[in-house]
Amino acid sequence: MAQDENWLEACAADDIDEEDVIRFDYEDRSFAIYRSEDSEYFATDGHCTHEKVHLANGFVMGKIIECPKHNGRFDYTTGAVKKAPACVDLKTYPVKVEAGKVYIRIG
């Protein structure tokens, strides 16, 4: 996996459909990488803040990710909680797309 100044190559831009999410694991951490309906890319921690369920198994609706376990919702562009039972915001990470690859900065 390419690494440059804390930017990690996560996937190819085309690996994620519009309005969808995929999982990206790095060392002992797990992230969720999102592509919005207007093809902007975002990254958050992979696990819901309510219980340790991976959000990449959830549903993307506009700018919202819905957790697959109890249907808590977050705005994946800001990490803000939008629906209980989740009550702690998600951590978000900077994302850039270069030459068809998606990079996230986790440092």
Ligand code: FES
């Ligand atoms: S585990 Fe995500 S809302 Fe409960």
